Amino acid sequence: METMQIVPTSLVNDVVRCCPSALGVFNYFSVDSCCGGGDTIAQAAENEFADSDSLVDALRGASRQEAAHTGQMAGPSIVRQILNTNE
Numbered sequence: 001m002e003t004m005q006i007v008p009t010s011l012v013n014d015v016v017r018c019c020p021s022a023l024g025v026f027n028y029f030s031v032d033s034c035c036g037g038g039d040t041i042a043q044a045a046e047n048e049f050a051d052s053d054s055l056v057d058a059l060r061g062a063s064r065q066e067a068a069h070t071g072q073m074a075g076p077s078i079v080r081q082i083l084n085t086n087e
Contacts, residue, residue: 013037
């Protein structure tokens, strides 16, 4: 998994590409990660009247959890986890 520093100027699409579990965070904050994917996190938060700092903190937490979880898995295990999650 690719890692990145998540900051308010990070693009929504870049965060999702590096941390797929960020989709759940964006959904929780009502951020449109599809059509709004070209927005920065700060712009997306402003569009939804969400607190940018809280959104960034939640995204960083999701990224840390994902990295810890996938770090324990290897190849086929990761694929099974993804398939099971998306059924």
